[in-house]
Amino acid sequence: MSTASINQLATKLAFRNLQSQPWHQLQRLELSYGLSDCQIAQILNVCGPLRVVSVMQASFWYRSLAALERHAQTLEGLRVYDGDMSSWMGQWILVTFPKLTHLKLGRVFAHEIVTGRGAEEARKHRVAEDIEDDIFYRQQEVEQDEDEMVDELNEIMVRFAASRDLQRVKPWVCLNLIQLTLFISFPTVASSQWDEQVFQQISKLDRLESLNLGQSVHIRDHSLHGGFYTRGLDLRIQSGLTLLAPLKNLVTLKFSGTQQELDEQDLMWIMDQWSTLKEMSRDLHYKKGKREALLRLVEARSIEPLVQAFEFEDENGEGEEELRSLKWVAPEDDEDRTPNRLAFKSLQCRPWQQLQQLYLSDNLSDSQVAQILDACGPLRIVTVKEASFWYRSLAALEKHSQTLEELRVFHGDLRSWMCQWIMASFPKLTCLKLGSVFAHEMVVGDGAEKARADQLAQDARDDISYRELEIRSGDDEMVDELNEIMARFAASRDLQRVKPWVCLNLVRLTMFIAFPSGQEATDWDKQVFQQISKLRHLEHLNFGQSVFFCEDRIHSGIRVRSLQLKIQFGLTLLAPIRNMVTLKFVGASARQQLDEQDLRWILDQWPNLKELNHGLHNDLHVRFELEKLIEERGVRLRRENYVYGYESD
Numbered sequence: 001m002s003t004a005s006i007n008q009l010a011t012k013l014a015f016r017n018l019q020s021q022p023w024h025q026l027q028r029l030e031l032s033y034g035l036s037d038c039q040i041a042q043i044l045n046v047c048g049p050l051r052v053v054s055v056m057q058a059s060f061w062y063r064s065l066a067a068l069e070r071h072a073q074t075l076e077g078l079r080v081y082d083g084d085m086s087s088w089m090g091q092w093i094l095v096t097f098p099k100l101t102h103l104k105l106g107r108v109f110a111h112e113i114v115t116g117r118g119a120e121e122a123r124k125h126r127v128a129e130d131i132e133d134d135i136f137y138r139q140q141e142v143e144q145d146e147d148e149m150v151d152e153l154n155e156i157m158v159r160f161a162a163s164r165d166l167q168r169v170k171p172w173v174c175l176n177l178i179q180l181t182l183f184i185s186f187p188t189v190a191s192s193q194w195d196e197q198v199f200q201q202i203s204k205l206d207r208l209e210s211l212n213l214g215q216s217v218h219i220r221d222h223s224l225h226g227g228f229y230t231r232g233l234d235l236r237i238q239s240g241l242t243l244l245a246p247l248k249n250l251v252t253l254k255f256s257g258t259q260q261e262l263d264e265q266d267l268m269w270i271m272d273q274w275s276t277l278k279e280m281s282r283d284l285h286y287k288k289g290k291r292e293a294l295l296r297l298v299e300a301r302s303i304e305p306l307v308q309a310f311e312f313e314d315e316n317g318e319g320e321e322e323l324r325s326l327k328w329v330a331p332e333d334d335e336d337r338t339p340n341r342l343a344f345k346s347l348q349c350r351p352w353q354q355l356q357q358l359y360l361s362d363n364l365s366d367s368q369v370a371q372i373l374d375a376c377g378p379l380r381i382v383t384v385k386e387a388s389f390w391y392r393s394l395a396a397l398e399k400h401s402q403t404l405e406e407l408r409v410f411h412g413d414l415r416s417w418m419c420q421w422i423m424a425s426f427p428k429l430t431c432l433k434l435g436s437v438f439a440h441e442m443v444v445g446d447g448a449e450k451a452r453a454d455q456l457a458q459d460a461r462d463d464i465s466y467r468e469l470e471i472r473s474g475d476d477e478m479v480d481e482l483n484e485i486m487a488r489f490a491a492s493r494d495l496q497r498v499k500p501w502v503c504l505n506l507v508r509l510t511m512f513i514a515f516p517s518g519q520e521a522t523d524w525d526k527q528v529f530q531q532i533s534k535l536r537h538l539e540h541l542n543f544g545q546s547v548f549f550c551e552d553r554i555h556s557g558i559r560v561r562s563l564q565l566k567i568q569f570g571l572t573l574l575a576p577i578r579n580m581v582t583l584k585f586v587g588a589s590a591r592q593q594l595d596e597q598d599l600r601w602i603l604d605q606w607p608n609l610k611e612l613n614h615g616l617h618n619d620l621h622v623r624f625e626l627e628k629l630i631e632e633r634g635v636r637l638r639r640e641n642y643v644y645g646y647e648s649d
Helices: 008-016 037-046 062-071 087-094 119-143 147-163 192-203 264-273 288-300 338-345 366-375 391-400 416-423 448-472 476-492 523-533 596-605 620-632
Strands: 003-007 028-032 052-056 077-081 102-109 179-187 210-212 252-254 279-281 304-306 325-329 357-361 381-385 406-410 431-438 508-516 540-542 582-584 611-613 636-638
Touching: 028 037, 037 062, 052 062, 062 087, 062 147, 087 102, 179 192, 264 288, 288 304, 357 366, 366 391, 381 391, 391 416, 391 476, 416 431, 416 448, 448 476, 508 523, 596 620, 620 636
Parallel strands: 003 028, 028 052, 052 077, 077 102, 102 179, 179 210, 210 252, 252 279, 279 304, 325 357, 357 381, 381 406, 406 431, 431 508, 508 540, 540 582, 582 611, 611 636
Antiparallel strands: none
8 A cells, every 4th residue: 555545534444444554555645624633643653654645624733743743754745735733833844854845835924934023022922822722722632531632632732832942943954845835924014024034945945846825715814813914925126036046947936815016127037037937826916907017028938827716806806817727625614605705706707718627625515516617618627526516516517518528526416327317418528537326327127227216216205305405595496496407307317228328438437336236247237348348448447436435235225236347247348448557446345256267358358457456356365366467467456545535647
């Protein structure tokens, strides 16, 4: 196992195996969505020396930081998005991890990095506020009545408190950084001497190629705890910009949301100093006229001006002219929906017709997803991750059926029949990643029609509860619209026939196909193999079980199994596919029972095969013999790991 990705839904499975999995072989770790500080620390402590760690929307506090320190001499890549990480922790990381080449953090207050007038006082003020916050969090631990855990936390807190020097600032040690993302927050009243000291720190990173000083959407306000409004690093010569002269290879420079006021001299220095520059944020000046004049100089040098994902229309209507790709991540808590409010306010006025790629994530409702999809022009790529995807979204997605090339829908409310509908409706798809589809949606005969009828009845019962939520909202027009969409899709579900797949250009397919587990080789398996066999361009097939298919059962209570790669089940029907490179079937229900004849057919049929899962057979002796055969052919044997959702391409 070289990579593991663990999120809240996978936690039970993951922690049950913390002692038994070969964690010391792990090199990359991705932790996300709802993991506690204690859980993150447990995972980091059980791992061997890590090279890459990513923590996204999970709690990252004292325990996590202490556990991360174990990896200080090996860690090359670190990404910590929001969570509970305090500003001083960002500076501590910068002075502790010498091997880092890629670092992405949130916000560090400038007073953590500089010395001199006001900085020491600001650090003292910050320590006092941190102590107040710490008391609150510690009280929560005390209420859980786990004295040993509280004692451990106290010890860690005391150690870190002793390391925070209020008079001096340690120099950064990560001098091999190639990519740095860090919003450095200054009080608007701070002198340019603070900027100069920060420039001096950054100037030591002479291998830097990508520098992102922009403000993250997760930074919820623009103020220090002391009440001062803040700004970003001032990229002007008068503030010390020329101190960055030791940096020679900068390719990307981002500073969205940092309130710049560059003039032509500042911009020309940047472009002359970094002739390698290919991308730069476009908000060079807060005034539209000056910004547009500077942008003409940027474009004359063939440098691409970048648009921040959340640079929506401002109150004066001064928006950007083009947007090609949008990543829309909603905040987790209900109290702060500022990005959403800005975003939906601008749905009607932004030039969404130019958009080609769309990424929607976290807490967006079915109605909101549909609104966004409806506002867009013809899309090429859509990803919906941990957001609701139901009838309205599906109807809105249909308008992109003739242009959509890549679609990824990670759980949400996507129904089994919706997966089959997508396969039969989107002819241009080359990459498709969905959840689970029951085999009875794809076959005829042997009870499939009855299974579809039972499923339709069950869906109708489930739909009633969803529809009641709409009725309670009191918006009759919205309810009528939903009823109309539901009726249209219900009419399209033919219980007697199955539409063939039209996405015949697929190169990548991820989809768990669920069969009743008691069912031996039947005509169902052969029909599914026949459907897949038409995907002659297929190179990557993953019919592994997603962790989000939690119940492992059809609604009637029958346990399920996956498609079986056995000759007796119809494996040889895949002969028209010639270029298979990756074949995956992760998950308990996707486990195979291959014999040597089945495996030899796979290896002979697909000489380009580079990667195959190791869950080939339940019997350890049989599996060992099959794995030896795989290794003889030079095919990489992929250990089953904790990539519970779907891996990136």
